[in-house]
Amino acid sequence: MNSTMQPTRRSRTQRAVVVVLAVALVASTGVLAVLAASPASAATTTSEPAATTAPGQDDGTHLDAVGALVLRRLLLADPVAQSKWLSGKPIADPVREQAVVDEAVSLARQEGVDPDLVTRVVRSQISASKVVQRGLITSWTHDPASAPTTAPDLATIRPQLDAIDTDLVAAIGAAQATAHDPRCAHLVVAERKRLSAGLDSLHRKGVRDALSGFCTA
Structure with missing residues (x-):
């Protein structure tokens, strides 16, 4: 069973x-x-498509390269001022300034960069440098104890300025769209704030002047 x-x-x-x-x-x-x-x-x-910038607008990232060069150039105004303080040379040097602009414009034309934009930006760098030089020398005049006693020769500083100016033309070329962008002023303000972090009031003013001629409109 x-x-x-x-x-x-x-x-x-x-x-x-x-x-x-x-x-x-x-x-x-x-x-x-x-x-x-x-x-x-x-x-x-399915991965989401990456966000894209609207046609005719620039996201401002190219302005970072311009800003970095602007700051490097502006900080060289300090040793330039020191050298001029000790040598007694004037702050303004119209012949040298025009030669700097002419060289930058010539390079811009060779590289297909807007020469008017390059002219404005380079002149702004020269103006900003003189603002810092003038501020420092005025300060040393009122307080001689704070004045420098040694300084590099201008002949050693100018090649550094020339190299920055050469790189600046290329950076301006990459950022031409930003100069014509309707948001250019806003982007410049943001870049100015980024560059000014940690600077004193004199150098902040220099940064403002250095970027003042960038936007077309």
Whole structure:
């Protein structure tokens, strides 16, 4: 009796297991189909498109390169002022200033950069440098004890200025779209704040003057 019933129970158990597995397979297939068709699943497997700048607008990143060069050039006004203080040379040097502008414009034309934009920006650098030089020399005049007693020769500083001016023309060329962008003034203000962090009031004024001629409008 027991020997004949044991296979029967085993068969029933096996059939039950098969049925459970079949149901589970069908259920899982249905879930996968629903997940594949659902928008949430597509959202998790498809990367979102990167944000793009609107046509005709620049995101201002090219202005960072201009700003970095502007700051480097402006900080060289300090040793220039020291040298002029000790040598007695005047702050303004119209012949040298015009030669700097002419060289930058010539390079701009060779590289296809807007010569009017380059003229404005380079003249702004010269003006900003003189603002800092004048402020320092005025301070030393009123407080001789704070005046420098040694300084580098201008002949060693000018090659550094010339190298910056050369790089500046290329940076201006890369940022021409920003100069014509309707948001240019806003972008310049943001760059000015970034560059002015940690500077004293005199050098902050220099940064403002140095970027003042960048925007076309």
